[in-house]
Amino acid sequence: MGLVQREIEKAGIPTVGVSIVREYxxxxxxxxxxxxxxxxxxxxxxxxxxxxxxxxxxxxxxxxYSSTTPGEIVDLPFRWRRYDYDSYAEPKSxxxxxx
Amino acid sequence: xSQRFKNQLIAKVITxxxxxxxxxxxxxxxxxxxxxxPWTPVTKPLSECRVALVTTSGVHxxxxxxxxxxxxxxxxxxxxxxxxxxxNDYVITHDYYDxxxxxxxxxxxxxxxxxxxxxxxxxxxxxxxxxxxxxxHIDGHHIATLVGQSAKKIVERLKRQAVDVVLLTPA
Numbered sequence: 001m002g003l004v005q006r007e008i009e010k011a012g013i014p015t016v017g018v019s020i021v022r023e024y025x026x027x028x029x030x031x032x033x034x035x036x037x038x039x040x041x042x043x044x045x046x047x048x049x050x051x052x053x054x055x056x057x058x059x060x061x062x063x064x065y066s067s068t069t070p071g072e073i074v075d076l077p078f079r080w081r082r083y084d085y086d087s088y089a090e091p092k093s094x095x096x097x098x099x
Numbered sequence: 100x101s102q103r104f105k106n107q108l109i110a111k112v113i114t115x116x117x118x119x120x121x122x123x124x125x126x127x128x129x130x131x132x133x134x135x136x137p138w139t140p141v142t143k144p145l146s147e148c149r150v151a152l153v154t155t156s157g158v159h160x161x162x163x164x165x166x167x168x169x170x171x172x173x174x175x176x177x178x179x180x181x182x183x184x185x186x187n188d189y190v191i192t193h194d195y196y197d198x199x200x201x202x203x204x205x206x207x208x209x210x211x212x213x214x215x216x217x218x219x220x221x222x223x224x225x226x227x228x229x230x231x232x233x234x235x236h237i238d239g240h241h242i243a244t245l246v247g248q249s250a251k252k253i254v255e256r257l258k259r260q261a262v263d264v265v266l267l268t269p270a
Contacts, residue, residue, distance in 0.1 A: 001155040007250035010137035017267035024129045041196040047204030070136035094145040
Protein backbone atom coordinates (compact mmCIF):
# COMPACT_ATOMS: atom_id res chain seq x y z
CA MET A 1 0.00 0.00 0.00
CA GLY A 2 2.83 2.35 0.92
CA LEU A 3 4.38 2.07 -2.54
CA VAL A 4 1.19 3.33 -4.19
CA GLN A 5 0.86 6.03 -1.53
CA ARG A 6 4.38 7.27 -2.31
CA GLU A 7 3.59 7.48 -6.04
CA ILE A 8 0.42 9.51 -5.41
CA GLU A 9 2.27 11.90 -3.10
CA LYS A 10 5.15 12.20 -5.59
CA ALA A 11 2.64 13.22 -8.26
CA GLY A 12 1.52 16.15 -6.09
CA ILE A 13 -1.50 14.88 -4.14
CA PRO A 14 -1.12 14.84 -0.33
CA THR A 15 -1.83 11.43 1.24
CA VAL A 16 -2.30 9.79 4.61
CA GLY A 17 -2.50 6.05 5.22
CA VAL A 18 -3.81 3.78 7.95
CA SER A 19 -1.39 0.99 8.93
CA ILE A 20 -2.04 -2.24 10.80
CA VAL A 21 1.50 -3.63 10.36
CA ARG A 22 3.99 -1.09 11.69
CA GLU A 23 7.01 -3.11 10.47
CA TYR A 24 5.94 -2.82 6.82
CA UNK A 25 5.22 0.88 7.11
CA UNK A 26 8.62 1.56 8.73
CA UNK A 27 10.31 -0.19 5.82
CA UNK A 28 8.31 1.35 2.94
CA UNK A 29 8.26 4.90 4.41
CA UNK A 30 5.05 6.38 3.05
CA UNK A 31 4.74 10.15 3.72
CA UNK A 32 2.21 10.08 6.62
CA UNK A 33 0.66 7.21 8.55
CA UNK A 34 -1.58 6.51 11.53
CA UNK A 35 -0.97 3.10 13.10
CA UNK A 36 -3.53 0.99 14.94
CA UNK A 37 -2.57 -2.24 16.69
CA UNK A 38 -5.70 -4.03 15.58
CA UNK A 39 -6.59 -7.35 13.94
CA UNK A 40 -6.00 -7.81 10.21
CA UNK A 41 -9.00 -6.91 8.11
CA UNK A 42 -10.11 -4.17 10.53
CA UNK A 43 -8.12 -0.97 9.82
CA UNK A 44 -11.14 1.24 10.67
CA UNK A 45 -12.46 -0.92 13.51
CA UNK A 46 -15.49 -3.11 14.03
CA UNK A 47 -18.60 -3.55 11.90
CA UNK A 48 -21.28 -1.03 12.85
CA UNK A 49 -19.06 0.95 15.24
CA UNK A 50 -19.48 4.31 13.53
CA UNK A 51 -17.81 6.36 16.30
CA UNK A 52 -14.74 4.13 16.16
CA UNK A 53 -14.49 4.29 12.36
CA UNK A 54 -14.87 8.08 12.40
CA UNK A 55 -12.21 8.43 15.08
CA UNK A 56 -9.61 6.68 12.90
CA UNK A 57 -10.51 8.67 9.79
CA UNK A 58 -10.43 11.99 11.65
CA UNK A 59 -7.13 11.19 13.37
CA UNK A 60 -5.68 10.37 9.94
CA UNK A 61 -6.83 13.74 8.61
CA UNK A 62 -5.38 15.46 11.69
CA UNK A 63 -1.99 13.93 10.89
CA UNK A 64 -2.35 15.04 7.28
CA TYR A 65 -2.63 18.64 8.55
CA SER A 66 -0.16 18.53 11.45
CA SER A 67 2.74 16.36 10.27
CA THR A 68 5.85 18.10 8.99
CA THR A 69 8.15 15.05 8.94
CA PRO A 70 8.12 12.83 5.82
CA GLY A 71 7.70 9.19 6.85
CA GLU A 72 6.05 10.00 10.19
CA ILE A 73 4.02 7.19 11.82
CA VAL A 74 1.62 8.30 14.55
CA ASP A 75 0.51 5.56 16.98
CA LEU A 76 -3.17 6.10 17.74
CA PRO A 77 -4.20 5.70 21.40
CA PHE A 78 -7.26 3.56 20.56
CA ARG A 79 -7.26 0.18 22.31
CA TRP A 80 -9.76 -1.78 20.21
CA ARG A 81 -12.75 -2.43 22.51
CA ARG A 82 -11.05 -0.95 25.60
CA TYR A 83 -11.48 2.65 24.50
CA ASP A 84 -14.54 4.82 24.93
CA TYR A 85 -15.09 6.11 21.40
CA ASP A 86 -17.98 8.29 22.57
CA SER A 87 -15.41 10.32 24.51
CA TYR A 88 -13.32 11.01 21.41
CA ALA A 89 -13.40 14.75 20.63
CA GLU A 90 -13.86 15.07 16.87
CA PRO A 91 -12.13 17.98 15.14
CA LYS A 92 -14.71 20.17 13.40
CA SER A 93 -12.34 21.73 10.90
CA UNK A 94 -8.74 21.26 9.79
CA UNK A 95 -6.61 23.99 8.25
CA UNK A 96 -3.12 24.03 6.74
CA UNK A 97 -0.32 25.13 9.08
CA UNK A 98 0.54 28.79 8.41
CA UNK A 99 4.25 29.52 8.39
CA UNK B 100 -5.62 -29.17 0.37
CA SER B 101 -5.32 -26.39 -2.19
CA GLN B 102 -2.96 -23.46 -1.59
CA ARG B 103 -5.86 -20.98 -1.76
CA PHE B 104 -7.78 -22.88 0.90
CA LYS B 105 -4.66 -23.03 3.09
CA ASN B 106 -4.14 -19.26 2.73
CA GLN B 107 -7.78 -18.58 3.63
CA LEU B 108 -7.52 -20.83 6.69
CA ILE B 109 -4.30 -19.16 7.88
CA ALA B 110 -5.94 -15.75 7.40
CA LYS B 111 -8.86 -16.74 9.63
CA VAL B 112 -6.58 -18.11 12.36
CA ILE B 113 -4.28 -15.08 12.51
CA THR B 114 -7.21 -12.67 12.56
CA UNK B 115 -8.61 -14.46 15.58
CA UNK B 116 -5.22 -14.95 17.29
CA UNK B 117 -3.11 -11.88 16.40
CA UNK B 118 -0.15 -13.22 18.44
CA UNK B 119 0.38 -15.83 15.71
CA UNK B 120 0.49 -13.16 13.01
CA UNK B 121 4.11 -12.23 13.72
CA UNK B 122 5.48 -15.25 11.84
CA UNK B 123 3.47 -14.33 8.76
CA UNK B 124 4.41 -10.66 9.04
CA UNK B 125 8.09 -11.60 9.26
CA UNK B 126 7.77 -13.97 6.30
CA UNK B 127 6.88 -11.09 3.97
CA UNK B 128 9.52 -8.48 3.24
CA UNK B 129 8.03 -5.35 1.68
CA UNK B 130 10.03 -3.72 -1.08
CA UNK B 131 11.66 -0.38 -0.24
CA UNK B 132 12.85 1.89 -3.02
CA UNK B 133 15.57 3.54 -0.93
CA UNK B 134 14.57 6.90 -2.42
CA UNK B 135 13.66 9.85 -0.17
CA UNK B 136 10.07 9.93 1.06
CA PRO B 137 8.00 12.15 -1.26
CA TRP B 138 6.16 15.09 0.29
CA THR B 139 3.33 17.34 -0.90
CA PRO B 140 1.98 19.75 1.74
CA VAL B 141 -1.77 20.29 2.04
CA THR B 142 -2.68 23.82 1.04
CA LYS B 143 -6.46 24.01 1.48
CA PRO B 144 -8.72 23.55 4.50
CA LEU B 145 -10.17 20.02 4.67
CA SER B 146 -13.64 21.52 4.23
CA GLU B 147 -12.61 22.53 0.69
CA CYS B 148 -10.86 19.29 -0.27
CA ARG B 149 -12.13 16.58 -2.59
CA VAL B 150 -11.23 13.26 -0.95
CA ALA B 151 -10.62 9.88 -2.59
CA LEU B 152 -9.96 6.46 -1.09
CA VAL B 153 -7.30 4.04 -2.26
CA THR B 154 -7.41 0.62 -0.63
CA THR B 155 -5.37 -2.58 -0.77
CA SER B 156 -8.19 -4.63 0.73
CA GLY B 157 -9.15 -6.37 -2.53
CA VAL B 158 -12.71 -5.00 -2.60
CA HIS B 159 -14.36 -4.57 -6.01
CA UNK B 160 -17.74 -4.56 -7.77
CA UNK B 161 -19.38 -7.92 -8.41
CA UNK B 162 -19.22 -7.46 -12.18
CA UNK B 163 -15.46 -6.78 -12.23
CA UNK B 164 -12.82 -9.42 -12.78
CA UNK B 165 -11.63 -10.78 -9.40
CA UNK B 166 -8.01 -10.29 -8.36
CA UNK B 167 -5.79 -13.26 -9.27
CA UNK B 168 -5.24 -15.18 -6.05
CA UNK B 169 -3.47 -18.11 -7.72
CA UNK B 170 -0.26 -16.11 -8.28
CA UNK B 171 1.80 -16.16 -5.08
CA UNK B 172 3.46 -12.87 -6.12
CA UNK B 173 0.03 -11.22 -6.07
CA UNK B 174 -2.01 -9.33 -8.66
CA UNK B 175 -0.68 -5.81 -9.40
CA UNK B 176 -3.81 -4.62 -11.27
CA UNK B 177 -6.42 -2.26 -9.82
CA UNK B 178 -10.20 -1.82 -9.92
CA UNK B 179 -12.09 1.47 -10.18
CA UNK B 180 -14.80 1.79 -7.54
CA UNK B 181 -18.02 3.75 -8.05
CA UNK B 182 -18.80 5.61 -4.82
CA UNK B 183 -22.52 5.69 -5.61
CA UNK B 184 -23.02 1.93 -5.83
CA UNK B 185 -20.21 0.16 -3.98
CA UNK B 186 -22.03 -0.16 -0.62
CA ASN B 187 -24.69 -2.33 -2.26
CA ASP B 188 -22.54 -4.04 -4.86
CA TYR B 189 -19.27 -5.38 -3.55
CA VAL B 190 -17.25 -8.53 -3.18
CA ILE B 191 -13.81 -9.02 -1.60
CA THR B 192 -11.22 -11.13 -3.41
CA HIS B 193 -8.35 -11.59 -0.96
CA ASP B 194 -7.20 -14.82 0.68
CA TYR B 195 -4.65 -13.29 3.04
CA TYR B 196 -7.04 -11.87 5.63
CA ASP B 197 -10.39 -12.87 7.08
CA UNK B 198 -12.98 -10.56 5.52
CA UNK B 199 -16.08 -11.96 7.25
CA UNK B 200 -16.47 -8.68 9.21
CA UNK B 201 -15.85 -6.51 6.13
CA UNK B 202 -18.64 -8.42 4.42
CA UNK B 203 -20.96 -7.24 7.22
CA UNK B 204 -19.74 -3.62 7.04
CA UNK B 205 -17.62 -2.44 4.12
CA UNK B 206 -16.62 0.67 6.09
CA UNK B 207 -14.09 -1.19 8.25
CA UNK B 208 -11.83 -1.52 5.19
CA UNK B 209 -13.29 1.07 2.79
CA UNK B 210 -15.02 3.83 4.78
CA UNK B 211 -17.13 5.26 1.99
CA UNK B 212 -20.30 5.82 4.08
CA UNK B 213 -18.28 7.54 6.82
CA UNK B 214 -16.71 9.91 4.27
CA UNK B 215 -20.11 10.67 2.80
CA UNK B 216 -21.34 11.61 6.28
CA UNK B 217 -18.28 13.86 6.76
CA UNK B 218 -19.10 15.46 3.41
CA UNK B 219 -22.72 16.05 4.44
CA UNK B 220 -21.49 17.60 7.72
CA UNK B 221 -19.08 19.90 5.85
CA UNK B 222 -15.97 18.40 7.47
CA UNK B 223 -14.56 17.43 4.07
CA UNK B 224 -15.30 19.36 0.87
CA UNK B 225 -16.65 16.45 -1.11
CA UNK B 226 -16.20 12.83 -1.93
CA UNK B 227 -14.71 11.85 -5.32
CA UNK B 228 -17.02 9.86 -7.58
CA UNK B 229 -14.41 7.17 -8.29
CA UNK B 230 -12.02 5.42 -5.91
CA UNK B 231 -9.33 2.75 -6.40
CA UNK B 232 -8.78 -0.74 -5.06
CA UNK B 233 -5.85 -3.11 -5.22
CA UNK B 234 -4.67 -6.12 -3.30
CA UNK B 235 -1.63 -5.86 -1.02
CA HIS B 236 1.36 -8.19 -0.67
CA ILE B 237 2.65 -7.61 -4.19
CA ASP B 238 5.99 -9.28 -4.70
CA GLY B 239 8.77 -10.01 -7.20
CA HIS B 240 8.37 -8.86 -10.79
CA HIS B 241 4.85 -7.52 -10.09
CA ILE B 242 6.27 -4.62 -8.04
CA ALA B 243 7.45 -2.90 -11.23
CA THR B 244 3.96 -3.26 -12.74
CA LEU B 245 2.35 -1.96 -9.55
CA VAL B 246 4.52 1.15 -9.33
CA GLY B 247 5.15 1.77 -13.04
CA GLN B 248 1.69 1.04 -14.42
CA SER B 249 -1.13 0.70 -11.88
CA ALA B 250 -0.01 3.54 -9.61
CA LYS B 251 0.55 5.83 -12.62
CA LYS B 252 -2.94 5.14 -14.00
CA ILE B 253 -4.50 5.69 -10.58
CA VAL B 254 -2.66 9.03 -10.30
CA GLU B 255 -3.94 10.11 -13.75
CA ARG B 256 -7.51 9.28 -12.78
CA LEU B 257 -7.24 11.02 -9.41
CA LYS B 258 -5.93 14.14 -11.15
CA ARG B 259 -8.64 14.04 -13.80
CA GLN B 260 -11.17 14.13 -10.96
CA ALA B 261 -9.31 17.03 -9.28
CA VAL B 262 -8.79 15.03 -6.08
CA ASP B 263 -7.05 17.09 -3.36
CA VAL B 264 -6.44 14.46 -0.69
CA VAL B 265 -6.13 10.65 -0.66
CA LEU B 266 -6.83 8.40 2.34
CA LEU B 267 -5.33 4.92 2.01
CA THR B 268 -6.63 1.86 3.82
CA PRO B 269 -5.06 -1.62 4.01
CA ALA B 270 -6.57 -4.84 5.27
